[in-house]
Amino acid sequence: MESNFIYEAIEEDLRNGVYDKVQTRFPPEPNGYLHIGHAKAICIDFGAAEKFGGVCNLRLDDTNPTKEDEEYVEAIMEDIKWLGFKWGKVLYASDYFDQIHECAIKLIKKGLAYVDELSADEIREYRGTLTEPGKESPYRNRPVEESLDLFMRMTNGEFENGKMVLRAKIDMASPNLNMRDPVIYRILHARHHRTGDKWCVYPMYDFAHPISDTLEGVTHSLCSLEFEDHRPLYNWVLEALEFPKPSRQIEFARLNLNYTLTSKRKCLRLVNEKIVSGWDDPRMSTISGMRRRGYTPEAIRDFCERIGVSKANSVVDFALLEHCVRADLNKKATRAMAVLKPVKVIIENYPEDQTEEVFIEVNPELENSPVRPVPFSREIYIEEDDFMIDPPKKYFRLSPGAEVRLKGAYIIKCTSYETDENGKVTIIRCTYDSQSKGGNAPDGRKIKGTLHWVSAKHAIDAQVNLYDRLFTVPNPSDESDGKNLLDYINKDSLVVLNNCKLEPYLKDAKLGESFQFLRLGYFCLDKDSTEDKLIFNRTVSLKDSWAKISSKEENKNA
RNA sequence: UGCGGGAUGGUGUAAGGGUAGCACAAAUGACUCUGACUCAUUGUGUGAGGGUUCGAAUCCUUCUCCCGCAGCCA
Numbered sequence: 001m002e003s004n005f006i007y008e009a010i011e012e013d014l015r016n017g018v019y020d021k022v023q024t025r026f027p028p029e030p031n032g033y034l035h036i037g038h039a040k041a042i043c044i045d046f047g048a049a050e051k052f053g054g055v056c057n058l059r060l061d062d063t064n065p066t067k068e069d070e071e072y073v074e075a076i077m078e079d080i081k082w083l084g085f086k087w088g089k090v091l092y093a094s095d096y097f098d099q100i101h102e103c104a105i106k107l108i109k110k111g112l113a114y115v116d117e118l119s120a121d122e123i124r125e126y127r128g129t130l131t132e133p134g135k136e137s138p139y140r141n142r143p144v145e146e147s148l149d150l151f152m153r154m155t156n157g158e159f160e161n162g163k164m165v166l167r168a169k170i171d172m173a174s175p176n177l178n179m180r181d182p183v184i185y186r187i188l189h190a191r192h193h194r195t196g197d198k199w200c201v202y203p204m205y206d207f208a209h210p211i212s213d214t215l216e217g218v219t220h221s222l223c224s225l226e227f228e229d230h231r232p233l234y235n236w237v238l239e240a241l242e243f244p245k246p247s248r249q250i251e252f253a254r255l256n257l258n259y260t261l262t263s264k265r266k267c268l269r270l271v272n273e274k275i276v277s278g279w280d281d282p283r284m285s286t287i288s289g290m291r292r293r294g295y296t297p298e299a300i301r302d303f304c305e306r307i308g309v310s311k312a313n314s315v316v317d318f319a320l321l322e323h324c325v326r327a328d329l330n331k332k333a334t335r336a337m338a339v340l341k342p343v344k345v346i347i348e349n350y351p352e353d354q355t356e357e358v359f360i361e362v363n364p365e366l367e368n369s370p371v372r373p374v375p376f377s378r379e380i381y382i383e384e385d386d387f388m389i390d391p392p393k394k395y396f397r398l399s400p401g402a403e404v405r406l407k408g409a410y411i412i413k414c415t416s417y418e419t420d421e422n423g424k425v426t427i428i429r430c431t432y433d434s435q436s437k438g439g440n441a442p443d444g445r446k447i448k449g450t451l452h453w454v455s456a457k458h459a460i461d462a463q464v465n466l467y468d469r470l471f472t473v474p475n476p477s478d479e480s481d482g483k484n485l486l487d488y489i490n491k492d493s494l495v496v497l498n499n500c501k502l503e504p505y506l507k508d509a510k511l512g513e514s515f516q517f518l519r520l521g522y523f524c525l526d527k528d529s530t531e532d533k534l535i536f537n538r539t540v541s542l543k544d545s546w547a548k549i550s551s552k553e554e555n556k557n558a
Numbered sequence: 559u560g561c562g563g564g565a566u567g568g569u570g571u572a573a574g575g576g577u578a579g580c581a582c583a584a585a586u587g588a589c590u591c592u593g594a595c596u597c598a599u600u601g602u603g604u605g606a607g608g609g610u611u612c613g614a615a616u617c618c619u620u621c622u623c624c625c626g627c628a629g630c631c632a
Contacts, residue, residue: 002572029632064631120630127628131560134628165630175561177628186630205632229562229627251563253625258569306581308571310564313625317569320582330595365595396593405591439591450591519592546593 001051004309006044006250010052010220013248019219022054026080026087027061027209027223030072030193033279033286034079036300036321037262040255043304045222046085055088057216062094063208065192075279079287083297094194096212100203101155103211103241104166104185108147112240113184114140115150117164126172127180133173134180140169154187157200161187168207170236178233182206210234213247221247224254225311255307256315258474260285266477266485275489276470282526282537283470283493293467294514294524294539295321299328318469325540329514329522334362337374337407337452338502338517338536340464342381344456345428347412350378355455358438360408363516374503376409379456381501383519386451387428389417392553396449398428404449407518411436411447452518459501462534465526466495502534514539 013019026045028038049056058080062068080087107113116139118126128134151166153159166185174180184207189200203211213221221234228251238246254262261267262285270276270284279286282293290300303324307316337360359371382398391399398404403413412430420426435442439450470476471488478488509515509525517523521541529535 004571027632031632061632067631123630124628129560129628133560162630177561180628183630188630202630204630209632225563226626227632231562253564306570310571312564312571314570317582320570323582326594335592360591364592394593407591409591447591449593452592516592516594519594521594542592542594544593549593 001047002305002308005311006220006222006252006309007048007051009250010048013219014052018248019245021219022049022052023088023217023219024049024054024056024222025059025091025213025216025218026056027059027093027212028076029061029064030068030070030076031064032072032264032268033288034076035262035264035267035287036257036260036285036290037255038079039083039287039300040304040307041222041224042080042083042085043301044252044309046087048220048222049088054219056085057089057091057218058087059091059093059212059216061205061209062092062192062194063202063205065188065190065202068193070193075288079291082291083287083300091212091216092194093208093212094192096208096215097195097199097203099215100208100211101201104151104203104207105148107168107184107240108144108151108166110240111144111169113147113166113168114142115147115154115164116140116167116181116183120162123165123183127177128172130177136172137167137181140167140172140181151185151201154185155199155201157189159187161189163187166201168233168236168240170233176229176232178206178230179236182233206230206233207237210237210247210249211241213249214238214243214245217245218247221249223249223251225251225313227251251311252309253311253313256313257285257318257321258315259318259469259471259476261471261476261485263477269485270470273486275486282465282467292527292537294329294522294537295325296328296332296514299325302328315474322540326522326543329516329539331365332363333514333516333522335360335364335518336503336506336515337454338462338464338500338506338520338523339381339383339452339454339459340466340497340500340517340520341384342454342499342501343384343387343425343428345380345382345412345430345453347378347380347410347430347432348415349431349434352378354378355458358408360518372505374408374505375455375458376406377455377457380406380453381456381459382406382428382451382453384425387414387417387425389425392550394549394553397451398430398449402449403447404451405436405439405447406453407450408439409437409453410434411439411441452520454501454503456501458504460504460507460534462500462502462506462536464497464500464523464536464538466497466538468493468495500536502536506536507534509534509536516542 024045046056165183167181170179280288355377357373361369386397410432412432416429418427470493472490473488476485476488522539523536526535
């Protein structure tokens with residue numbers, strides 16, 4: 001594991017005896033699904049604990065019952081486990097509500113917090129602006145006893161939402177807005193998914209988080225950059241409460257990935273407006289979406305390792321993620337043959353009723369890769385794109401008079417073809433070199449092109465979903481020119497192919513298994529697949545240098 | 559015009575006074591029963607100006623630009 005500025009800071013704390021162990025936490029709010037940005041945070045939080053032999057707890061940050069729900073907790077845990085991380089304990093900020101409440105009372109008694117009866121609007125007005133100081137609330141200096149009494153009555157549910165709040169008494173003239181007497185408790189008559197109706201006051205993040213961290217024994221509380229301004233408050237809370245071993249907050253830049261969205265609000269919109277099929281749509285950058293797409297935990301973790309950790313805002317190239325996925329799958333995926341856009345080839349000199357087995361490697365990346373049988377017969381399917389009537393230069397696939405090798409089988413030569421009224425090729429007629437079984441020419445002649453194929457009478461039918469990036473622009477969050485994410489949806493982000501022909505081996509594919517469909521890409525079974533209707537998802541295509549060459553040639557001719 | 563951060567090739571990230579490196583991307587070539595993989599090669603960078611120093615991405619200084627902050631959200 002490579003180091004970074006956070007791990008260096010931790011090492012320094014250990015050296016200086018600030019802490020004698022390392023403990024971290026991953027604190028998602030249970031109000032949505034985890035996405036690739038969370039994956040980075042997870043790798044950093046759990047990675048820090050792992051690196052220093054400490055523990056990382058999962059803590060659900062559930063201080064706002066109006067936004068959170070148990071339904072997300074299960075999904076969050078599944079995603080973390082799937083990524084391959086193990087937490088120490090599962091905790092909830094709500095586990096600490098009693099203690100946090102006591103902390104609030106302690107602050108009031110110390111004269112460091114007061115109940116304010118200003119309305120939300122008034123509080124905003126009194127806060128001042130970025131350049132002007134705020135002014136003190138008229139309730140700011142009310143007697144401790146009065147605040148204490150009011151806070152207890154707030155707690156007992158005597159007041160309606162918004163009637164009053166508990167505020168820390170810090171400095172209304174602070175240049176840091178967060179220090180201008182921040183609200184630390186508000187009245188919320190709402191049922192909490194864990195504590196039920198026990199509470200009608202709930203602590204704010206800024207108050208609950210440092211207390212939860214420290215109570216739990218967290219040494220290093222790692223979070224994203226937008227909390228940098230909150231750190232003075234984080235430290236103030238812990239100092240005011242006189243905790244002997246306060247946690248230390250360190251911030252890092254969150255992940256941005258081009259062509260993708262990592263805003264919960266916007267992802268929710270995609271789901272609600274049915275732009276995608278759900279949170280686990282394979283085009284989503286959610287962990288569950290990537291899982292369904294066929295991305296592996298190893299690839300995602302490798303990606304998080306490679307992007308590094310820093311404090312500079314940046315946008316990582318989606319191509320890096322794809323590279324990590326391909327690199328991992330290349331090592332693991334069993335090779336198989338599937339024809340997505342089939343066109344029939346009839347090998348005229350091959351015996352009508354004959355079937356034989358040919359063999360292809362399970363995975364050439366494996367040392368001494370085992371082989372497995374594939375049935376071959378007189379009629380096969382090949383890919384539409386692998387035949388051209390009038391091929392351009394450098395095209396070494398099939399065309400009239402040309403020879404190609406059928407992967408693992410025979411060398412064939414195109415003798416003729418048939419087309420329909422639209423000029424579309426319907427049947428290709430070939431002869432095969434019976435001496436070339438396995439794919440080697442008896443006279444040693446070089447055959448440049450090798451095609452994948454599927455025996456027509458052995459083929460099984462399947463639906464294949466071709467996924468591509470969901471957005472047409474690198475930054476779908478860009479709302480200048482009055483546009484929004486809906487304007488950037490890639491119409492071709494899902495192409496469903498219903499007439500795909502697979503070799504029979506694929507009938508036994510299992511959920512979670514990855515295959516390389518030879519010359520096409522990596523694919524996995526979709527969770528909606530059934531015995532009667534096989535559905536495969538394309539995880540990522542193979543790199544295609546022919547596509548580059550041919551499009552370049554086209555540009556030249558244009 | 560407040561406070562807090564940040565700036566290194568196209569992208570991301572190292573170098574902590576001593577040869578600006580790595581990865582992805584791009585390009586070229588080799589290899590190839592996957593136009594994949596692999597291998598080789600190439601180009602492109604320290605935001606700007608001043609200073610300290612034998613020597614500066616790194617230290618000092620001035621400036622520029624970018625990001626975040628005015629929820630009873632997290």
